[in-house]
Amino acid sequence: MLDLVTPFQLPFMLRPLVLLLVLAVAAGTVGTIVNLRRLEFASDGLTHAVFPGLVIGFVVAGAGGILPGALVAAIVAALVLVAVARRTGTETGVAIVLTACFSLGVVLVSLRSEWAGQMESFFFGSLLTVTDAQLAISVGLVALAVAGIVATWRWQVLRAFDEQAARIAGVPVRGTDVVANVAVALVVVAASAAVGTLLVLAVLIVPAAASRALTRRVVPGALVATGIAALASWLGMAIAFAASSGGVQASPSSIVALTMLAAYLVALAVGAVREGALARRAIA
Structure with a gap:
């Protein structure tokens, strides 16, 4: 029987679980706006946009410079994406x-x-080696992302359903776009560890x-998304621990992702x- 409690008494299991539960909150708030506004491709673009930042950060300050470098690159890319998308269209801007x-x-x-070997953990994750410092930084970044989305929630939802109506209602559309893209960028960097x-x-x-797929209501949907992400993270980590104990070596981050896909x-x-x-x- 799958043990859902004992593994998380170990510090190297508890820290990544806490981080994943924090990211579950981002999945419910930022992720809901990404879904409503069809920003999946933009999220993919921002995910890849951090690449030069992490390389430069590593060159300048070693492993300790990876997250700061990625953060700077992600925010710059988010701002550039908003500017380019206004001129060329969202998909073209993301591709550029x-x-x-x-x-x-x-x-x-x-x-x-x-350098390639040093970047492996950034691309594929290293759940079991998350440190207290990484956890603190990631929690702070997620908190900023969630706060930005919550503060502009009504604007984000109106912008998602009808941009023209949002403009007529006085919504600062460009500022709303910036907040959404920067929030995605912050979550990307926070989740990288x-x-x-x-x-x-x-x-x-x-x-x-x-x-x-379960509800079309926005706020209840955000709560359900948070619950799904949290449960999938918990189950995925427990499955990864059980697999490792049985001699099966599998990436915990991949198992968590597959558990989310199963939930979907x-x-x-x-x-x-x-x-x-x-x-x-x-x-x-």
Whole structure:
């Protein structure tokens, strides 16, 4: 039977669980806005945009400079993305920013082949080695991201459903876009220590998508997304520990991401069954 309690009495299991639970709050707030505003591609672009920042941060200050470098790069990319998207369209702007930033990162890494190994944990995550310092930084970044979204929540929702109506209502659309993109950037950097940049999209996108399959109401949906992310994180970590104890070596961050995907599939099935029942009731 899967043990959901004992593993988390170990510090190296408790720290990443706490971080994942904090990220679950971001999944419910920031992730819901990403889903409503169809910012999944923009999130992908911002995930890759941190690449040159982490390389430069590592070159300047070693491992301790990775997160600060990534943070600066992510915020700059978020601001550039808003500016470029206004002129070229969102998808074109994201493609330009993604290509430019990722190409720059590849060029920087190619200058010193030994840097590639140092970047592995940033891309693929290193859940079990999360330190108290990394946890504190990540919690602070998530808090800023969530605070920004909560403070502009009504603007974000109105902007998501009708940009023209938002303008007429006096919503500062560009400022709202900046807040949304910077919030995504902050979560990307905060999650890098835990799930890695290549899996951060699972945190930002999957729980909110699963929630939308269960409810169309925005605030309840955000709460459901938070619950899904938290439960999937808890189960995923417990499964990873059980697998490791049984001699199966698997990436904890990947297992957590797969658990979120499993939750999404379950939510789709439940939503489909419920809609079918409602349709039959309406016909009857």
